[in-house]
Amino acid sequence: MEQPMTKRIGVLFFSPTNTTKKICDAIASGMGSDDPVVLDMTHPGKRAEIIANANTVLNEVDHLIVGAPVYCGKLPLQTIECLGALKGYGKKSTAVAVYGNRDYGIALYNMVEMLSQNGFNVMAAGLFIGQHSYSDVVPVAMGRPDESDIEKAQKFGTQILNVSRPLSIKDIPTQWDKHSKSKKYTALKPTYRRKICVKCGRCAAVCPTGILSPETGKHLNRHVKKICIGCMACVNNCKSGARISKANPIVGIIMKSVLGQASRVRKEPFIIT
Ligand SMILES: Cc1cc2nc3c(=O)[nH]c(=O)nc-3n(C[C@H](O)[C@H](O)[C@H](O)COP(=O)(O)O)c2cc1C
Known part of the structure; x- marks a missing residue:
């Protein structure tokens, strides 16, 4: 049947x-x-x-x-x-x-x-x-x-x-x-703290743009830095704290204003x- x-x-x-x-x-x-x-x-x-x-x-x-x-x-x-x-x-x-x-x-x-x-x-x-x-x-x-x-x-x-x-x-x-009207994608790029990187390769494995070296933990080369989409996959998966999200003071103020507002009401x- x-x-x-x-x-x-x-x-x-x-x-x-x-x-x-x-x-x-x-x-x-x-x-x-x-x-x-x-x-x-x-x-x-x-x-x-x-x-x-x-x-x-x-x-x-x-x-x-x-x-x-x-x-x-x-x-x-x-x-x-x-x-x-x-x-x-x-x-x-x-x-x-x-x-x-x-x-x-x-x-x-x-x-x-x-x-x-x-x-x-x-x-x-x-x-x-x-x-x-x-x-x-x-x-x-x-x-x-x-x-x-x-x-x-x-x-x-x-x-x-x-x-x-x-x-x-x-x-x-x-x-x-x-x-949404703009074609631009504005993103916060993670900060890399080379000295505390343990070169575990996790960041490279999860990066959606494939721009990180699994051996060194660094960008494959300096040109690829601009390809980073600021998705925070590397930050979320970094166990040693070598990749963090950190905004400079001006960006920090803008983010606090925009995201602070977004945090007030639960959608x-x-x-x-
Ligand atoms: C570059 C970038 C832009 C974002 N833009 C918006 C946005 O316009 N509005 C919003 O509410 N959240 C925005 N977010 C937050 C994500 O949409 C949200 O955290 C989402 O849950 C992430 O999905 P994921 O966990 O599957 O990566 C943005 C996040 C990133 C990294």
Whole structure:
């Protein structure tokens, strides 16, 4: 007798400090999959593999959850590059943007737009909150996603199973501010304290741009410094404190003003089905 086809959930995410990954996993779990097909866009090598095999990587996937953090009100360029390569051929998908309690800008809108244009049926979309990557400088949304966020993400996943009609781009909210209007990505670059670096290679292994040397812990060369996207993956994974987020006095004042404001009110997840 022919076996019924099992629905396979795929999670495609960019997540240097892991908050987006946690939300995508919780949504997949709510959809009944604790063992989804994992497509990690964070690592440059894996991203290149996904792009090179764009026609086949989704063969096993029936519903693709796509997650990315919000960077300056937009999608990170690495996510845009990867999404641009993937074709949906009518596959179902869920779009997720995770932001640091400040502003989600046009990130989710652009994700839904790209997925739809590339042939995915976007059945659901969600905005979730993750601890701000720059919380070492100004604490914002500490510990998020927390238990309540994870529970909401799981419930969202269960809800997605009953959605029968794809979303329209008109359903997706935007927050047009000076960051989302600008093409620029302004980022705080980590400070490197060479003397206390133990050269463990962790920073190089997690860097989404692949600009660090696993042997020396330094930048591969001085030209690559400007490629750093300030995602804080190296800072989060540095056990010796050799990579830290530290703002100079002027940048510190600007960050305190912008992020200080963002830290005052707790924002809640918003889902669209
Ligand atoms: C360069 C950069 C820009 C960011 N811009 C925003 C923003 O515009 N609005 C916001 O609320 N959070 C912003 N954040 C915070 C992240 O969206 C947030 O911390 C997210 O949870 C990080 O996801 P990850 O843990 O998957 O890396 C920014 C973070 C970085 C590194």
